[in-house]
Amino acid sequence: MSEPRTLLDKIWTDHVVCLLPGRLPLLYIDLHWVHEVTSPQAFDGLRAAGRGVRQPGRTVATVDHNVPTTPRGTPITDPIAALQVQTLERNAQEFGIRLFDIDSPDQGIVHVIGPELGLTQPGMTLVCGDSHTSTHGALGALAFGIGTSEVEHVLATQCLPQRKPKSMLIQVSGRLGEGVSAKDLALAVIRQIGTDGATGHVIEYAGEAVRSLSIEGRMTLCNMSIEAGARAGMVAPDEVTFAYLEGRRFAPRGRAWDEARARWRHFRSDPGAKYDAVVEVEASPLAPLVTWGTNPGMVVPVTGHVPQSNELGAGEAAGVARMLDYMGLEPGTPIEKIRIDRVFIGSCTNSRLEDLRAAARVAKGYRVAPQVRAMVVPGSQAVKRAAEQEGLHRIFQEAGFEWRESGCSMCLGMNPDILQPGERCASTSNRNFEGRQGRGGRTHLVSPMMAAAAAITGHFIDIRNWQFR
Amino acid sequence: MQPFRIHTGRVVPLDRANIDTDQIIPKQFLKRIERTGFGEFVFFDWRHTPDGALDRSFVLNQPRSKGATVLVTGKNFGCGSSREHAVWALADFGFRTVVAPSFADIFATNCAKNGLLAVVLGEKEVSDIMQRTTAAPDYQLTVDLEQCRVKDNQGFSAIFAIDEFTRHCLLEGLDEIGLTLEQEAEIAAYEARRQT
Numbered sequence: 001m002s003e004p005r006t007l008l009d010k011i012w013t014d015h016v017v018c019l020l021p022g023r024l025p026l027l028y029i030d031l032h033w034v035h036e037v038t039s040p041q042a043f044d045g046l047r048a049a050g051r052g053v054r055q056p057g058r059t060v061a062t063v064d065h066n067v068p069t070t071p072r073g074t075p076i077t078d079p080i081a082a083l084q085v086q087t088l089e090r091n092a093q094e095f096g097i098r099l100f101d102i103d104s105p106d107q108g109i110v111h112v113i114g115p116e117l118g119l120t121q122p123g124m125t126l127v128c129g130d131s132h133t134s135t136h137g138a139l140g141a142l143a144f145g146i147g148t149s150e151v152e153h154v155l156a157t158q159c160l161p162q163r164k165p166k167s168m169l170i171q172v173s174g175r176l177g178e179g180v181s182a183k184d185l186a187l188a189v190i191r192q193i194g195t196d197g198a199t200g201h202v203i204e205y206a207g208e209a210v211r212s213l214s215i216e217g218r219m220t221l222c223n224m225s226i227e228a229g230a231r232a233g234m235v236a237p238d239e240v241t242f243a244y245l246e247g248r249r250f251a252p253r254g255r256a257w258d259e260a261r262a263r264w265r266h267f268r269s270d271p272g273a274k275y276d277a278v279v280e281v282e283a284s285p286l287a288p289l290v291t292w293g294t295n296p297g298m299v300v301p302v303t304g305h306v307p308q309s310n311e312l313g314a315g316e317a318a319g320v321a322r323m324l325d326y327m328g329l330e331p332g333t334p335i336e337k338i339r340i341d342r343v344f345i346g347s348c349t350n351s352r353l354e355d356l357r358a359a360a361r362v363a364k365g366y367r368v369a370p371q372v373r374a375m376v377v378p379g380s381q382a383v384k385r386a387a388e389q390e391g392l393h394r395i396f397q398e399a400g401f402e403w404r405e406s407g408c409s410m411c412l413g414m415n416p417d418i419l420q421p422g423e424r425c426a427s428t429s430n431r432n433f434e435g436r437q438g439r440g441g442r443t444h445l446v447s448p449m450m451a452a453a454a455a456i457t458g459h460f461i462d463i464r465n466w467q468f469r
Numbered sequence: 470m471q472p473f474r475i476h477t478g479r480v481v482p483l484d485r486a487n488i489d490t491d492q493i494i495p496k497q498f499l500k501r502i503e504r505t506g507f508g509e510f511v512f513f514d515w516r517h518t519p520d521g522a523l524d525r526s527f528v529l530n531q532p533r534s535k536g537a538t539v540l541v542t543g544k545n546f547g548c549g550s551s552r553e554h555a556v557w558a559l560a561d562f563g564f565r566t567v568v569a570p571s572f573a574d575i576f577a578t579n580c581a582k583n584g585l586l587a588v589v590l591g592e593k594e595v596s597d598i599m600q601r602t603t604a605a606p607d608y609q610l611t612v613d614l615e616q617c618r619v620k621d622n623q624g625f626s627a628i629f630a631i632d633e634f635t636r637h638c639l640l641e642g643l644d645e646i647g648l649t650l651e652q653e654a655e656i657a658a659y660e661a662r663r664q665t
Contacts, residue, residue: 038551054656
């Protein structure tokens with residue numbers, strides 16, 4: 001009998017084109033997503049070398065990072081951003097690549113629309129010039145972020161020379177409590193293993209708590225893998241995955257669907273498969289979490305406080321003092337006492353329908369605190385339409401949230417949605433780095449429910465005590 | 470790509486862990502569509518006060534950094550966003566190599582594609598270099614990719630590991646896309662196999 005293999009082993013072996021002595025394994029890429037920020041130099045490189053795109057049919061583009069979230073049809077006021085968007089349009093046309101442009105009904109954040117359109121499928125290899133490509137691993141694909149030189153490499157060859165990453169199993173036992181979401185689980189994992197805890201590894205999330213997440217929740221979890229340093233995150237496909245994919249526009253249909261589903265069932269780790277690292281996480285004791293520092297590992301339960309110096313490890317104090325100075329926080333401050341100015345509900349981490357439903361359920365019947373400006377940015381046009389069909393936009397608008405158009409928006413503030421210096425934001429995004437949401441801006445990462453509740457009370461509050469209306 | 474064989478240069482210490490690519494090149498500079506001209510924006514928000522003046526207390530603004538080519542820094546350097554602009558900015562500023570206890574994966578790959586050598590040394594060795602360079606602003610290091618060794622002329626010497634393929638490409642300044650295209654027959658055969 002052959003050696004038991006991990007999910008990573010199986011996808012990897014399926015995609016190794018060849019293995020020449022003195023070279024890295026050459027990995028075939030099934031699907032390549034391209035966006036406006038990390039691709040212009042790659043297309044220039046192709047032109048300079050007289051090379052084409054090897055598989056335009058395996059390449060898909062959209063605009064998300066730079067696009068304004070004000071009503072469509074208003075021009076991009078930043079001329080440099082506008083040029084980047086136009087450059088992608090021109091490149092897509094020149095090289096024959098499908099583009100979901102700013103006016104497309106399918107436009108959205110790359111990592112939201114890939115799964116939504118059924119383009120992301122189990123067992124695939126998928127890359128994009130964006131670190132949060134790990135999101136697509138929720139469907140059982142090996143999906144990872146690459147730099148612009150690698151974007152050019154994939155455009156030209158549909159392959160990447162890659163060292164095989166190590167494997168890490170994150171086994172999550174038990175179930176998440178009421179009010180505790182996939183976002184909290186993702187933050188708990190980073191807290192436990194550190195922001196470089198999974199460097200060089202592909203994480204496979206498994207266990208009861210992961211199985212009981214929806215595909216959208218699994219996307220949130222896989223999305224944040226990069227914040228623990230991982231190459232990718234993934235969840236083996238199961239019935240939940242198949243139910244999610246069935247009937248989506250680019251998913252196989254009819255007999256092809258049955259065949260695909262039979263093939264996909266094989267993409268799971270064999271019993272007894274060996275991982276390079278195994279981490280165990282218990283779901284049931286987890287509380288909703290809030291970050292207090294300037295990296296996603298600096299996180300405590302909402303019932304906790306900003307750490308005191310005697311609670312820190314040796315060598316941490318200097319870095320933490322710097323973080324707290326940037327964040328404008330005093331050691332020992334209870335998290336629930338931290339007042340906020342802004343709320344951002346959106347990003348490839350938390351902008352899907354389930355996220356918006358969770359936030360709307362909290363907001364329903366309430367008003368945003370007078371000093372808070374809160375915005376909801378759906379991940380895609382399709383998410384926006386679906387939310388409007390359910391009337392979620394009205395709940396948000398009646399509560400005083402801004403209801404915007406789709407894009408990356410204030411997750412990284414490349415468009416006009418940014419924090420002003422010193423502003424404090426409860427954000428459902430993925431990075432609380434210095435200046436990430438605007439220079440001098442102070443970001444606290446939370447789940448959509450926690451963000452909505454903070455918008456209403458004007459400070460962080462334990463969502464488990466919320467009076468839903 | 471510019472080959473990297475043996476390089477000697479002045480060292481800049483940046484003694485912080487987990488420096489993310491948002492710090493190396495803030496987002497407002499990602500809208501350019503060229504690969505060049507990012508050097509003046511490297512660590513922009515750390516080099517400038519909020520009112521736009523140069524912050525003289527930041528090491529890259531001090532005379533010692535002028536003409537320096539070796540950056541020594543803390544663990545997990547280059548974490549976060551995949552933006553290759555971070556590497557373009559460091560290289561355009563004049564850095565030829567970065568020495569740290571560890572690098573984030575995508576950043577390390579981006580370095581290799583641009584002839585910027587990412588050298589991984591032990592925590593102790595990095596802290597030793599950090600002390601030496603902090604004490605002597607004109608401190609120089611030699612990074613030798615042929616021998617996989619970092620040394621100074623005062624007795625410091627350490628070897629580093631790097632995978633053979635990356636080393637080969639850097640030493641020769643190879644076009645990796647060209648190398649992959651040499652395997653055209655294998656790629657075509659793989660594609661044909663997948664379609665059946």
